[in-house]
Amino acid sequence: MKNISNYVTNLNFEYAITYSGLRGKKFHDLKEVNEKEIKRIKKELASSRYVQIPKLNKQIEALEEEINIYRALIIDKNETFHKSTEKVYKFEKEDKQLQSILEILNTKFEEQTFAMCPPVFRDAIVFYSNEHKIIRILQLCFSCWWIKDENNQDIQVDHKIFPLLKHKLIEVGHKIEEE
Incomplete structure (x- = not known):
């Protein structure tokens, strides 16, 4: 160290x-947008073809990572x-x-x-x-x-x-x- x-x-x-x-209105708005997009992708996952699932899961991971205050910098x-x-x-x-x-x-x-x-x-x-x-x-x-x-x-x-x-x-x- x-x-x-x-x-x-x-x-x-x-x-x-x-x-x-990672604070204030800008972060709050980003979090709101990402959470809506995650919900949309999860709905899409339910009817997706098998080959699309990994790509959609990566999109969800990226959106979650972006608003994870403990991992973001x-x-x-x-x-x-x-x-x-x-x-x-x-x-x-x-x-x-x-x-x-x-x-x-x-x-x-x-x-x-x-x-x-x-x-x-x-x-x-x-x-x-x-x-x-x-x-x-x-x-x-x-x-x-x-x-x-x-x-x-x-x-x-x-x-x-x-x-x-x-x-x-x-x-x-x-x-x-x-x-």
């Missing part, structure tokens, strides 16, 4: 953008954003608010608490190069205090950073729910 301080120390980026997803390993993802705030490299967030992330590691709930990564900080390519991704779960990187690997963090980080992201427009 990576340590967040090492991760932050080795960041070389031009700007960062925060994103939010704001941005996946292929750098594809979830349909519910919204850009919240863009920071230039020297932005004081971003520097404050990086200082929070760089807090000396003292202890890690492991929550018993499965994480739901509804917030992300994405770091970009000057060529506008994604360099690093931090996916954040504020309900169980968990962070994953761009490779979907867990990052070791001191749980005390989460209230501070949550406050900073709310300041720039994230709609983080109270847990």
